[in-house]
Amino acid sequence: MNTPLIEGCVDSYASCAAACRGGADRLELCANLAIGGTTPSPSLFRQVQRDFPVPVNALIRPRFGDFLYSAQELEEMEEDIRRFRDMGANGVVIGALTPEGDLDARGLSRLMDCAGGMDVTLHRAFDMTRDPLAALEEAVRLGMRTVLTSGQARSAAEGCQVLGEVFHRAAGRIHIMAGCGVKKENIRAIYDRTGIRIFHTTGRKGPVDSGMRYRKAEVSMGLPSLSEYELWQTDEEEFRACAQLVHALGGESAGGPGAVQVGVGRPEQGGGHHGPHRQSRRHAEGVEQGV
Secondary structure (H helix, E strand, C coil), X not given: CCCCEEEEEECCHHHHHHHHHCCCCEEEECECHHHCCECCCHHHHHHHHHHCCCCEEEECCCCCCCCCCCHHHHHHHXXXXXXXXXXXXXXXXXXXXXXXXXXXHHHHHHXXXXXXXXXXXXXXXXXXXXXXXXXXXXXXXXXXXXXXXXXXXXXCCCCHHHHHHHHHHHCCCCEEEEECXXXXXXXXXXXXXXXXXXXXXXXXXXXXXXXCCCCCXXXXXXXXXXXXXXXXXXXXXXXXXXXHHHHCCCCCCCCCCCCCCCCXXXXXXXXXXXXXXXXXXXXXXXXXXXX
């Protein structure tokens, strides 16, 4: 249930390539990580699924902002889940809250029904709930496979106390994945303080300068605080350093007795939804944190 695994949080083809070359076990595919992540395009998902032989989970988040969704937004999310399911996604990453700060059990149950046999991760809406242990129990009841969390803190390194409490309360019923601000400098410390061996990271080091030679710096296409000429992408060496640390944390090997094949099926059931088998390895030769 706690086999070492590192998930790459990525929002571009280039970042997918870097994370996979760096040793990612699974990808969470998003768009717009600069604003916390939104639902990726089907065309990007199709490219990634075609070219990278790792499980791909799609973030389902219709917009930036809170996790209190209207009926129309939930309908949009249901349609997106069905689309990615039909395209062969390994799983989806979802979350929704009530105005009082609890998980929206009714809305999430609808989304779970759409997911069918896919893996389902509860994203960091969990970190915005008023009672993390109650939210954990609700996630278990709904049949989710994984909770992604920073321990309700600004980063996983700062949230180790809650992370540890949630991990031990989970007691093998659901995976707990540490995310937000995860980097090579703190992975070992987070593990030592919590026992968690499943990590989620962008593997970024810093912005990549745009290739644009002509620049109109006084004009912004989005948030004024974000430069149009800085691209945030996964760094292959940074991700590799994180992956090596995670994979060295021990635990049972993938083929050992009682091992869990993370990324396939739900903990209690096994099996799960598998996309079409992908042979392409072209990325290997040629080729901060969201919810």
